Amino acid sequence: MKFYIKTFGCQMNVNESEIMSGLLTREGYEWTENPENANLIILNTCAVREKAENKMHGAIGEYGRFKNKNKDLILAVGGCSSEKERDEILKRHKKVNFIFGTRNVVDIVNMVNRAKRGEKFSDFSDKLSDMSHDLPKMPNSLHHAWVTIQYGCNKYCSYCIVPYTRGFEKSRDFEDIINEVKDYAKKGYREITFLGQNVDSYGKDFGDGKPKLDKLIKEAAKVEGIERIWFMTSYPSDITDELIDTIAKEPKAANYFHLPVQAGSNNMLEAMNRKYTKEQFYKLVHRVRSKVKGVTLSTDIIVGFPGETHEDYLETLQLIKDIRFEKVNIAEYSPREGTIAAKFKEDNVSKEEKNKRLMEIVEIEKNIGREENEKYAEKIIRVIQEGKTKHGMHFGRTINNKVVMFDSIDEYNGKYVDVKIRRVSAGPLYGQKIADETQVDFKKEDPTLKIFD
Template sequence: MKFFIRTFGCQMNLNESEIMAGLLINDGFEWTENPDEADIIIINSCSVREKAENKMYGAIGGYGKLKEKNKNLIIGIGGCSAEKERDALLDRFKKIDFVFGTRNVIDISNLVKRAMKGERFADFSDKLNEVNYSIPKRPFSKHHAWITIIYGCNKYCTYCIVPYTRGFEKSRPIDDIINEVEEYNKNGFKEITFLGQNVDSYGKDFGDKKPKLDLLIQKSAQFDSIKRIWFMTSYPSDITDSLIDTIAKEKKAAKYIHLPVQSGSNRILKSMNRRYTKEQFIDLVYKIQKEIPEVTISSDIITGFPSETEKDFEETVDLIKKCRFERINIAEYSPREGTVAHKYFEDNVPKHIKNKRLQYIMNLQKKINLEENEKYLGKTLSIIQEGKAGKNNTYMGRTINNKLIIFQSQEKLNGSFLKVKVNKVSPGPLYGEIIEIINNI
């Protein structure tokens, strides 16, 4: 029987889809990239924003129509939206066969077999204690691996649904993670990315309450095949001096940190239940930029959070100008049912004001991006080719500080280290040409 998985949302969802695919293949099922020929369709959903959730609903409707051609088609829904909606999805969509949670992904084969026997159900059991490095996976890349090291989040930002859909923080044992890194090393993988809703909180639940992401990076750097070590997503107040020092000194550690700030107004940050001030955040950014040469930092911003005034917005603009991020993910505030903000705060910033502020930040960030990218014009940079970037043999790759470069190449060089000379810059990617193919690095 063939299965198809549709993934929405973050890199953790992608990693969980890789795990589900690996488990199903190991159990005799066959992967297909064509939902029309699938006997089993699994939707791995996201609930961070309303737009992502609406995509899930659209997918349910679209795949549900396939049951008119194949009455034996099985449709399962997992991920954060499934955790949030639970049994309501079965009540609302009659063509769904089963719904499962964010903490029992590794039970996917049993869930599918139950559905094949005609059972229609929702299962939100917690199987995280059974997660280990030996679980089969089907990585979607041949040179880069996602590794989830911590599940859940304890921060409870007032706008965020994640703590309610992912549960409390739970770190995987460090030896188990290192065993997984070793497996990827044996298979010739060159890059790994450690994942978590709050990745630099890793290990704080072990007893001594000390984060251990720095130790993970140090241990992982000992493997020869692994050349780059990334991590995401960070929480500002959990970044330690030891982590900064490790990134600065360990040549395999990526010189890039995604550090969401959300707002530059202390009043709004407090209302969001973000546990730092604007001043503390800027000081942290300056410290990172000072101690890690050529580091790049990206961030997240929400415009139009309840009661955000023009003065609050100006504080955010000021922070962006001072921090000069590599990239910003910008979103207009939208209430998420089940959050504190949805329950207690009035969504009182007009839609057109939210959008106006979003557009202003986008234009400001484009200007900053172009100015920062101009520093690379004419330089030759070392990158790993990731894959296609468009038509006509256009490919892309990244530097160790996450600068994206587009160039002419061939598919056989995917996963290869290349030296690329930058001939053109834009507010987005850099553009260049291959100067050298590096066999050993």
């Protein structure tokens, strides 16, 4: 029996699809790249924006048509949109066999067997306690692994649907996570990324209320074979001094923070129910930059939130100019059914004004990105080669998350490569491969952070 999984949304969905693929493969199912050849199709969906939800409905229609040729095809829908829509999916789409939630992906084999027996059902049970390091997985990479350490969100930002689709925060057992890291290291993986809706709140639910991501990174760094450790996505007010110090002192920890600020106006931050002020955010950035050598920062911004005045927007613009993020993910506000903002706040910023603000930030960020990248011109930096783009160039990533494009061969995927930068852009750097770790005289020291000496 062949299966196909279509994954939408965040890296946690990717990780959960890897787990479902591993479980199905262990059961004797065979992965296929062509959904038309599949006997089982699973849609792992996203609900963060309405556009993502519309993609789910479109995909159900597209893949549901395969049932015209294969009446035994099982079509399943899981993920955040499934949690949000619940039984409405079964009512609207008659060709869906079953729907499931974000906390029971480990039960996928049992659910498929129920569908094979003719059941049409929804199952939103909580099986997070069954998550463990020894679950089989099918990662897309041979050198980098996603490791989910924390589920759910307790923040209830007024615009966000995630707490309603992912539930309350729950941290995985510390030792089980380290065992998973060790498992990946034994298989030759060199990089791991710790994942969570609020990854830096990991461990706050263990009893003392204190985050423990710093301790987790320190312990993971002891695992032989693991050479880079990343984490995402952070919530600014949960970033501790201990975590910053750990990133600063631990050579294996990536010198990179994604800090979603969302707005630069205290009026908007309060309306969004964010748990910090812009002054506190500025102080956080100062603490990070004063301690972590060569650190790069990225953020998320929402423009056109209900009630955002021109003055509020200008404050956000000023924050972006002051902090000079390496990357800004920008979104125009759109109401999400079920959120506080959608229920109680009028969407009173016009579509035209939202788009104008977005495009202005895009242009400013392009200029900042290009200017920040100039420091790398004609310098030698080190990447782990990740693969090839659709345009044929290979690419890799530095320890501080700069993406570099260069000519190479697939043989070096997953290996350290030194690249001399010949051209910069607002996004990637472009260079020439000059050395790789297979060479006898390859130097151990990473030249990247020497740029900041």
